[in-house]
Each structure stands twice: as C-alpha cells, then as structure tokens.
C-alpha cells in the first residue's frame with residue numbers, strides 16, 4: 001500500500017511548508033530543552049542519578065525523545081530525520097557555505113563511528129551527560145554547532161550523510177521497517193528528461209531540493225540513507241514517488257553490504273545495548289560488570305576515567321571477543337574472507353539489537369511515569385531530587401506495578417520475534433545461503449549466543465524470580 005495515495009498524507013508531505021514548519025517547531029523545542037538543562041548541574045553522582053528523572057528537559061530528552069526516535073525508526077524508517085532541526089540548520093548553512101567536496105575519511109564512515117564511540121564512552125559513561133542536565137544541554141548545543149560548521153564547509157547534506165551518529169543508527173534500524181520510500185514507476189524515471197530529483201542546480205533550493213543525501217530515488221536499494229525529507233517528492237514533476245508498506249526486514253533479503261566502519265558501529269551498539277538491558281536487573285548487571293569492575297579496581301582508578309574504561313571493555317572488548325570467536329571458528333573450515341563474515345555477523349545482530357532497543361525504549365518511558373506528578377511544580381528538578389533522596393517524597397509506583405506483566409509479555413514477544421526473524425533471514429537471505437557451511441555454523445552460533453544473553457536474562461528477570 002502506497003501511503004502517498006492517502007490524500008491527507010500526500011497533501012501534507014507535498015506541502016511547501018513541510019517539513020520546514022515541523023523542523024522550526026522542533027528547533028524551538030530543542031532551544032527550550034537546552035534552556036531547561038543549562039545551569040542545572042551537580043558534582044554528586046548519586047544525586048545525578050535522581051536528577052536525571054526530575055529535571056523536565058533531561059527527562060524529555062533521554063526518556064522520551066531518544067526512545068521515541070528509535071521506535072519510530074524501527075516502525076517507519078528514518079521518520080525523525082523528516083523533522084530533525086539539525087537537518088534544517090545544516091541545509092541552511094550549506095546554502096551560504098563553501099560547498100567543499102567531502103573528504104574520503106568522512107565517506108568511509110569512520111568519522112561517524114568514532115564520533116559515536118566518543119559520545120557513548122566518554123560522554124555518556126565518563127561524563128554522565130545523560131544524567132546531568134547541564135551536560136545534556138551542552139551536548140545538544142554541540143550537535144547543533146557541528147551541524148552548522150559541517151554545513152558551512154562541505155557540500156550538500158554532509159552532516160546527515162557522514163557525521164550524525166543519530167541518523168546513522170536510525171538508518172540501520174530503518175532496515176527493519178515495514179515502510180520504504182522509493183520511486184514508483186521506474187520506467188518513468190528512465191524516460192524522465194529533467195531528473196529534477198538529482199540535478200545539481202536544485203541542490204540548494206529551500207523547497208523541492210534534489211537529493212542531497214546522494215540518492216537517486218529510482219535506484220534506492222535499502223532504507224539506510226533516505227532521510228524521508230520529502231524534497232524529491234516536491235522536486236519530481238511526475239509525482240513519481242511512493243512511501244509504501246512492505247514486509248518487515250525486507251532489506252535483509254537484498255544485497256545489503258555494510259562497510260567496515262559500519263561493522264565497528266554495529267559492534268559498539270551491540271555492546272551498549274547489552275549493557276542497557278542487563279543493567280535493568282541488579283543480578284545481570286553485577287554479572288556483566290564483574291570483569292570491568294575488577295579490571296578497573298586492579299588499576300586503582302576511579303571517577304570518569306574508570307567509567308570510560310569500563311565502557312571500553314563492555315562496548316568494544318566484549319563484542320570483539322564474540323566477533324573473534326566467530327571468525328576463528330569460521331576460518332577452521334571456511335574460505336570465506338574475514339571481512340565478509342564480520343559484515344554478515346553485524347547484519348544478523350541487527351534484529352536482536354532492534355528488539356533490545358525497542359524494549360529499552362518501553363522500559364525507559366514507563367519507568368519514568370512516577371516522576372510526572374512532580375515535574376511541573378519543579379521543572380529544574382533540584383528540589384524534587386532532594387526530597388526523594390531525603391525520603392520526604394515517595395514516588396507512586398502503582399501504575400508501574402500494574403504495567404509489569406504487560407511489559408514482561410511484550411519483552412518476551414519482542415525477543416521471540418527477533419529470534420524467528422533472524423532464523424528466517426539466516427535461511428532465506430541469498431547472501432547468507434551462498435556462504436559455505438564452515439562459515440554459516442559459527443555465524444549462527446555467534447548470533448544465537450548474542451540473542452541468548454537477552455533471552456536468558458529476560459526469562460530469569462521477568463518470569464523466574
């Protein structure tokens with residue numbers, strides 16, 4: 001079904017005011033969130049753990065905006081990018097900028113991978129920018145500033161294509177989405193004389209830009225790079241675009257090949273999401289953090305450096321151990337190159353990672369419900385956080401308790417879906433079927449081990465204890 005055949009959707013997406021108006025609204029919201037976080041800080045890690053949920057701006061950014069962005073990517077594709085204010089500022093900067101060609105280093109994908117690694121390891125785990133509102137505000141300001149600077153220097157939408165880690169992650173999860181944005185009638189594209197959706201002269205128009213994400217709608221193979229910005233819809237004189245439903249995971253059955261930098265990116269996120277889910281339950285958190293705790297303890301270091309080092313072990317070393325084990329087993333009986341095995345493993349981890357991220361989004365959004373009754377009377381959250389820590393304020397967890405069995409059921413359903421879809425992809429995707437069995441068996445083992453980490457933890461946490 002082509003959603004663009006639904007009249008109100010086509011009217012909305014074709015409008016010259018879309019997505020500029022929603023982007024301007026989101027830019028104003030970003031401004032308010034930054035204002036709500038600036039100046040609200042604490043040197044005390046225990047206080048920060050509560051403040052993260054009592055400060056309105058911080059609560060909205062980390063417990064609602066970010067989880068919803070992930071949910072939207074899995075369900076709709078890069079729907080966030082459609083209204084993202086950073087796309088607006090980087091595109092506007094591009095109109096007056098130097099329009100330099102993008103360096104190969106950016107195109108390789110390593111800049112995004114390194115940027116994201118720094119955000120997760122240094123920013124989140126070392127500096128707690130998800131817990132201290134002031135740092136969250138600086139982080140948003142930094143993202144907006146980088147978007148402007150990259151837009152001023154490089155051509156087209158280089159920030160979205162080669163720098164933004166948010167968009168990159170959403171692009172990977174968009175592979176799972178049951179919607180796709182494509183050219184409708186390919187022969188119409190072939191005979192089109194003007195090619196308004198790609199011509200250079202349209203790159204910097206405000207409305208009806210040709211694609212500045214380096215895509216030609218007639219040859220889009222998968223959902224990774226399309227921002228759903230709707231500019232090609234406005235540029236095309238033949239109305240030849242579709243936003244259609246399809247089978248979820250459909251992109252996995254085409255010849256998608258991840259780049260080396262994307263394999264690194266996926267491995268990092270795979271470790272990060274294991275931590276995010278396992279840290280929900282003190283028992284699994286203690287098991288997961290046992291090695292980093294003892295390693296960091298043996299070095300005698302504490303504070304942000306210790307936290308960052310623990311994150312390196314959990315988000316880089318652990319996933320690399322899994323990858324190396326798969327590679328070592330595969331090389332015993334297979335002639336498939338290391339790179340191809342690593343890329344296939346990264347792809348096969350994605351359904352489980354998407355399910356884990358969806359579950360984390362649900363857990364985050366629901367677990368913050370008890371804070372809502374107190375948030376508007378004290379938007380900075382400082383007084384509320386003090387009251388909670390002093391025992392003068394008890395949070396009402398009745399809604400949360402009522403939701404517990406429903407969330408357990410959803411968690412089980414999500415991970416069963418991940419397992420079944422991974423096995424289906426493993427059996428049916430041509431790229432995997434063509435591998436020899438010496439490579440297939442270790443890949444299957446690797447992905448099952450990864451899935452089991454979540455499966456076992458969810459079972460023990462939600463259904464056994």
Ligand code: SF4
Pocket residue numbers: 080081082084085086087147159160161164165166167168227
């Ligand atoms: S790629 Fe990043 S900056 Fe660009 S639209 Fe998506 S989230 Fe926004």
Ligand code: SF4
Pocket residue numbers: 181209210211212213215216217225226227228229230231232233
């Ligand atoms: S293909 Fe169209 S909707 Fe997708 S990013 Fe390019 S211009 Fe935007």
